[in-house]
Amino acid sequence: MRLIRSAGAPAAMGTQVAKLPGLLGPGSAFWLLRHDLRLAGRDLRAAGGRKRRVVGIVLGTAVVLLHLIGFVAAPALGRLHDAHRSDALLVGSFALAGAFTLFLSKAISEATDALFQRGDLDLLLSSPLPMRRVLTTRLVAIAVIAGFLPLLLVIPLVNGMALRGQFAWAGAYPVLLSLTLVAAATGSAITFGLLAFVGPRWTRVAARALATLFGAISFFSTQAHLVLPAWIRAKVWQAMAPMSGVVPAGPQWWPARAVLGDPLPMVVVAGVAVLAVMSVSAALGQAYGTGVMSNLAVPRGARAAGVERRFAGGVFTALLRKEWHLLLRHPGLGAQVFYQFVFLVPGAVALMNLGDRGWHSPAGVVFLTAMMTGRITKILAAGPFEGDQAAALAVTSPVRPVLVLRAKVLVTLVVLAVVGGLPVAAIGLKMTPALPAVCVASVAAAATRLWLAVSRPKQLRRAGLQGRLQASTDGLLGVIVDIGWGIFGAVLTIVL
Amino acid sequence: MLTVRGLCKSFGRPAVDHLDLSIAAGEIYALLGPNGAGKTTTLRMVCGLLAPDAGSIEIAGTDALAEPARAWLPDEPLLYDRLTPLEYLEFVAGLWQVPAALARARAESLLTELGLWPHRGEACEGFSRGMRQKTALAGALLHDPALLIMDEPLSGLDAAASRQVKDLLRARVQTGRTVVLTTHVLEVAERLADRIGIIAAGRMVAEGTFAELRYQAGRRQATLEDVFLHLTAEQPA
Numbered sequence: 001m002r003l004i005r006s007a008g009a010p011a012a013m014g015t016q017v018a019k020l021p022g023l024l025g026p027g028s029a030f031w032l033l034r035h036d037l038r039l040a041g042r043d044l045r046a047a048g049g050r051k052r053r054v055v056g057i058v059l060g061t062a063v064v065l066l067h068l069i070g071f072v073a074a075p076a077l078g079r080l081h082d083a084h085r086s087d088a089l090l091v092g093s094f095a096l097a098g099a100f101t102l103f104l105s106k107a108i109s110e111a112t113d114a115l116f117q118r119g120d121l122d123l124l125l126s127s128p129l130p131m132r133r134v135l136t137t138r139l140v141a142i143a144v145i146a147g148f149l150p151l152l153l154v155i156p157l158v159n160g161m162a163l164r165g166q167f168a169w170a171g172a173y174p175v176l177l178s179l180t181l182v183a184a185a186t187g188s189a190i191t192f193g194l195l196a197f198v199g200p201r202w203t204r205v206a207a208r209a210l211a212t213l214f215g216a217i218s219f220f221s222t223q224a225h226l227v228l229p230a231w232i233r234a235k236v237w238q239a240m241a242p243m244s245g246v247v248p249a250g251p252q253w254w255p256a257r258a259v260l261g262d263p264l265p266m267v268v269v270a271g272v273a274v275l276a277v278m279s280v281s282a283a284l285g286q287a288y289g290t291g292v293m294s295n296l297a298v299p300r301g302a303r304a305a306g307v308e309r310r311f312a313g314g315v316f317t318a319l320l321r322k323e324w325h326l327l328l329r330h331p332g333l334g335a336q337v338f339y340q341f342v343f344l345v346p347g348a349v350a351l352m353n354l355g356d357r358g359w360h361s362p363a364g365v366v367f368l369t370a371m372m373t374g375r376i377t378k379i380l381a382a383g384p385f386e387g388d389q390a391a392a393l394a395v396t397s398p399v400r401p402v403l404v405l406r407a408k409v410l411v412t413l414v415v416l417a418v419v420g421g422l423p424v425a426a427i428g429l430k431m432t433p434a435l436p437a438v439c440v441a442s443v444a445a446a447a448t449r450l451w452l453a454v455s456r457p458k459q460l461r462r463a464g465l466q467g468r469l470q471a472s473t474d475g476l477l478g479v480i481v482d483i484g485w486g487i488f489g490a491v492l493t494i495v496l
Numbered sequence: 497m498l499t500v501r502g503l504c505k506s507f508g509r510p511a512v513d514h515l516d517l518s519i520a521a522g523e524i525y526a527l528l529g530p531n532g533a534g535k536t537t538t539l540r541m542v543c544g545l546l547a548p549d550a551g552s553i554e555i556a557g558t559d560a561l562a563e564p565a566r567a568w569l570p571d572e573p574l575l576y577d578r579l580t581p582l583e584y585l586e587f588v589a590g591l592w593q594v595p596a597a598l599a600r601a602r603a604e605s606l607l608t609e610l611g612l613w614p615h616r617g618e619a620c621e622g623f624s625r626g627m628r629q630k631t632a633l634a635g636a637l638l639h640d641p642a643l644l645i646m647d648e649p650l651s652g653l654d655a656a657a658s659r660q661v662k663d664l665l666r667a668r669v670q671t672g673r674t675v676v677l678t679t680h681v682l683e684v685a686e687r688l689a690d691r692i693g694i695i696a697a698g699r700m701v702a703e704g705t706f707a708e709l710r711y712q713a714g715r716r717q718a719t720l721e722d723v724f725l726h727l728t729a730e731q732p733a
Contacts, residue, residue: 026589026590026593027590027591027593031590035587039576039578039579042579043578046578118574119574120574122545122568122570123574123588123591124591125543125544125545126543126545126566126567126568127588127591127592128591128592128593129591294546294547
């Protein structure tokens with residue numbers, strides 16, 4: 001037998017397998033899934049006794065509480081199901097659309113990670129296992145991750161109702177699971193599309209931005225009544241009024257009908273989910289393997305510049321230039337900053353809209369702006385202070401430590417001034433009296449975050465579990481500090 | 497066993513440039529070259545991990561249909577930290593559809609030969625680099641491949657472990673298997689390889705036995721290091 005591989009034709013994996021594996025046997029998709037589950041289970045078991053107990057107690061309490069809420073809400077939801085089917089369909093459809101965008105946001109993010117992580121692909125790709133089977137298990141894993149938290153919140157509600165004999169909403173189980181699978185398949189297809197159109201270097205940035213956008217749409221949908229101006233809200237209600245009392249027809253309502261227990265839509269929704277996963281696996285399986293390998297093989301190119309300019313300017317310029325380059329070339333930086341804007345600016349807008357309802361809206365806006373400044377400073381400082389892979393180089397060189405520190409702080413502040421200057425200027429124009437408070441609170445939040453980054457560098461604590469626990473404790477401390485300065489800014493606004 | 501014709505791969509600039517390679521069954525072939533010469537890219541294409549831009553790769557073997565032809569051992573192999581060596585080999589056996597009884601026997605034999613049998617029940621996360629490398633090698637050999645492709649297989653191994661691996665590879669080759677490896681340790685290539693290929697800037701600059709390479713370089717008494725430096729000195733980086 002001769003295996004011949006030619007240009008442009010990636011390895012035809014699986015052509016050499018003597019016999020097809022059974023549905024559950026070694027080499028099957030279920031077998032791979034079982035392998036992934038075993039690894040995940042062992043990771044969980046190894047996550048440390050005390051922390052695992054605390055997480056278990058918190059999650060367990062939340063699950064019990066949500067079951068109780070479902071138990072209490074069962075009669076009302078049951079009545080909605082029986083007497084106001086059209087309203088239930090309408091509310092259900094909007095809720096499912098919101099949930100789907102949330103799943104999609106997480107799925108794009110996870111698919112991007114999968115595209116840029118070699119992991120065990122060397123082992124899997126060089127085996128006769130078809131890549132579509134590997135991608136199928138990856139898609140299921142993405143679906144599980146994307147749907148884990150939302151499902152953790154929703155399923156106990158449905159369970160609580162079932163405990164009271166109210167099975168009308170039990171269709172939520174298969175529908176939500178199907179939506180996570182469709183989101184995983186769609187998210188992966190989008191990520192692969194980006195890879196084909198914008199190339200590996202920009203895919204990561206574009207995918208993160210897109211994931212943030214979908215997350216924001218989901219978030220917006222729950223806050224629309226606060227964020228949207230009154231005239232738009234009126235128009236939306238006007239458009240929806242004729243739908244009330246009329247049972248809507250058409251396939252777009254089928255997911256909601258499936259949630260309410262209609263058997264045919266339920267079968268169709270589940271079928272679409274399976275079909276989506278299988279088609280994406282079949283169409284993109286091989287591209288997944290070779291795509292990851294090509295992404296990892298692409299050299300990170302930098303623009304060529306004059307050698308003379310590179311070595312001119314002395315110690316501080318060299319330090320500054322290095323920090324500047326690393327910060328600007330950070331793959332997820334733009335998306336992370338965008339993420340903060342997307343989630344906090346609408347909140348500020350909503351608070352501004354509440355001004356005429358007697359709330360202390362300037363105080364709320366200042367609170368959010370100070371918090372956002374703290375968050376963004378943390379993101380910007382993470383590169384120079386936590387991600388410095390060559391920290392030992394500077395420490396062991398004759399350069400003064402204060403110069404190293406100054407370069408890191410300066411670069412962080414320059415970027416922060418550009419990013420944070422916009423909301424502060426906007427507040428200055430719209431709410432002039434709040435300007436001193438927002439400036440003081442934001443500068444304080446940024447300074448504290450920088451001080452935390454300087455005084456608690458994580459470079460040497462990242463390796464083990466203890467390091468990770470320390471990192472999460474530091475993260476919590478940072479959030480508390482941001483909230484603290486936000487409250488300070490709000491109080492200062494009221495006092496001034 | 498392995499024939500490569502006009503192989504090309506470019507990542508903006510050419511990484512492998514019209515490379516020809518021919519390796520017979522039952523030999524150890526060492527692919528040498530400076531950093532960035534295209535060794536790993538070539539091997540990754542041979543294993544199907546990267547699609548070539550042009551050229552063809554031909555792997556010939558009499559039992560290739562029933563028994564997959566090749567195995568790949570990367571320079572930094574991934575082991576599942578939470579699995580034991582025995583569990584890892586069990587997973588690899590599943591990937592390659594090796595019958596359970598045969599897999600069990602081969603796993604025991606390989607782990608014993610590589611000195612890992614006493615550690616068969618320990619999670620790989622606590623293993624040294626050498627132990628990880630040997631576990632990955634056991635995984636690569638589990639399905640008894642006709643062609644074993646290895647990227648820097650001896651890096652990180654101490655003298656004893658290095659000897660174990662070399663003995664294992666020699667034993668494989670004596671049974672008609674073929675080994676292709678890259679290494680920066682030229683002494684390893686000099687002592688272990690039947691034939692040596694030297695590539696630079698993605699092109700083959702010299703190929704043959706050590707004696708033939710000396711002849712090509714015009715240095716009859718030179719070490720492989722001298723020959724290598726001489727042959728690659730005038731190649732573009």
